[in-house]
Amino acid sequence: MAGVEFENVEEALEKGLSGRELDEVTRILYGKKLEKLEIPLAAVAAAEKAGFEVKGYIATAQREQLRAPRKVRIAAIQNAIVLPTTYPVAEQRHAIFMRIEQLIDAAALCGANIVCLQEAWTMPFAFCTRERLPWTEFAESAETGPSTQFLQKLAGKYNMVIVSPILERDEAKDEVIWNTAVVISNKGHVIGKSRKNHIPRVGDFNESTYYMESQLGHPVFDTAFGKFGINICYGRHHPQNWMMYALNGAEIIFNPSATVGGLSEPLWGIEARNAAIANHCFTVGINRVGTEAFPNEFTSGNGLPAHKDFGHFYGSSYVACPDGSRTPSLSRTKDGVLITEVDLNQCRQVKDHWGFRMTQRLDLYARSFTEAAKPDYKPQIIRDF
């Protein structure tokens, strides 16, 4: 399949271009160049030994007189599943836990303050199969489930906030399943949770077979290391979703995802970055890597014969900044940890500079959307006759 082995766009640019041309191409395509963050030798060694990538960048802000810099190190973690999907659920999950521990250990060596994992990180992304068992057995309580307990220990040990996107079984209400992000504090307790607001019905991703749209709104978590929201996966296609997290005060919006090359790759670098620009905040796109084969074949609504996998998860996790700059991507094929040191003061500085919150005319759009949402809405059309 096209594009499975290709490793990284930015490395290709650095190899093929040089001097002034490289500078101009990267300025125009990537914004202001971000300085590299030095990765501690222990983290480099751990990554080399365990076969994953660690990259780091620094996004600065101007010095202010009255506010000290508010530097936070954000870690985005991407990974493949570890065992084949035919293994027992408990074993698959345990193997992923062990892998994640390696990646979080490396993030901790790099001084990460907030770690975000990928969507449904505890499991293969099995929703394409439309099968219930065994996949729904990966669903667990957000508050007390095994992945939450596992991460609580690491969060407390490393004094880091962890965002853990899982398949949730709401044990307290109707036992239904949700696509949820659990937020664990740097002391190791559960601060709360957020759920996926927009559920795809596209290609292999009709996830409404398993769970529906969140009713929890757009919560922002005010933590020891800043205020953030979590826009899960397909929600990145909806600009108004990003915007509501920002209107609730988010300075960082995470976008834990699971998406494949044939479907979305040219959109990947656009959407989260546009949201960072439009909302004067940092956005963090995280996508799993690898190709996941399932035991039973399935079709994909595209006229092709039944098959057992639905494409290559292309990784490419990155951070976009309010000023329009962005980090290079993690690998398209390998597990990785992306550490970005941001100064959260950049958000308000860019807000003051560009002023989109001042000029957004939110009341106009509140009225227009209210009208447009009505079934009998008459579009404003001027006809040439």
Place this chain on the structure above:
Amino acid sequence: MAGVEFENVEEALEKGLSGRELDEVTRILYGKKLEKLEIPLAAVAAAEKAGFEVKGYIATAQREQLRAPRKVRIAAIQNAIVLPTTYPVAEQRHAIFMRIEQLIDAAALCGANIVCLQEAWTMPFAFCTRERLPWTEFAESAETGPSTQFLQKLAGKYNMVIVSPILERDEAKDEVIWNTAVVISNKGHVIGKSRKNHIPRVGDFNESTYYMESQLGHPVFDTAFGKFGINICYGRHHPQNWMMYALNGAEIIFNPSATVGGLSEPLWGIEARNAAIANHCFTVGINRVGTEAFPNEFTSGNGLPAHKDFGHFYGSSYVACPDGSRTPSLSRTKDGVLITEVDLNQCRQVKDHWGFRMTQRLDLYARSFTEAAKPDYKPQIIRDF
């Protein structure tokens, strides 16, 4: 100044990369490769003689059984001013008219059905000066002003719809000035007008010295060659602005602009393209070229000494498609005509595929925006304590 002479990102990529790497980099950064449109020899010759660029691309759609293809050729025209800004207003304007006629002639030779010019195309972008006379003399009636009369003839002659973004003097009401796009039909009559919805107050662009936010809403013009809206310049930073044009039925949204390298260049390739993706429509970003020096010096609110120009307009006009692909850009330095043959059927095809209109939860955002627009809105924050 950095970046003034650098010509074109896509040409640099084609020069520096090759084979598989070029294919993968362009697939990921630009989406599905668009076929080149053959430019008639007469247009090539005219462009060579008059020193401008003509480029053409084709954006296809799948064949349907019940709808015929709806192929439309869109021309985006970018240009520098012709005479120094010290010349008499009438002479400056006339010289631009003559230049635009050359560019529209070339567009006609390429079979253009809809032509869109850049923001305030009849004049230098003088708003940075904060001076009134002589600049406000470029303002004219949308319905009967000299530029409208000039373009009506060309529209009728070539059977093309023309979008003409001008500085408008509302002679019928209060004589105030607006930033307006006049829509002229392929028969040469004025169909209507649209005004700029979001007015910048950033750097050299506090345009509210001259005109304020539109009260005309988000009109969509249903013409002989398709339904389109016009999102003028700074409105491209507001995703909800694009969205309202799309909700009113636009299949194409033009973004006539005037913006300089230091301010916005890394954002340019992101915003209109994100809007095309998010709204299942074609978007057309158009930006003027060149550096415009004014007679009197002015400051720019950035601590630097007074100066007479405020930077390089970087052109780079392009078309983005609903499927996430986009054309390469026109030059960063030269006048140009970009012809894009689109099949408007792609809009509904992508809408059916991705389904963002179906999954957008517009009623939720209508309610959320209504609340968030209130001065005493309490953001939805979950605190860690």
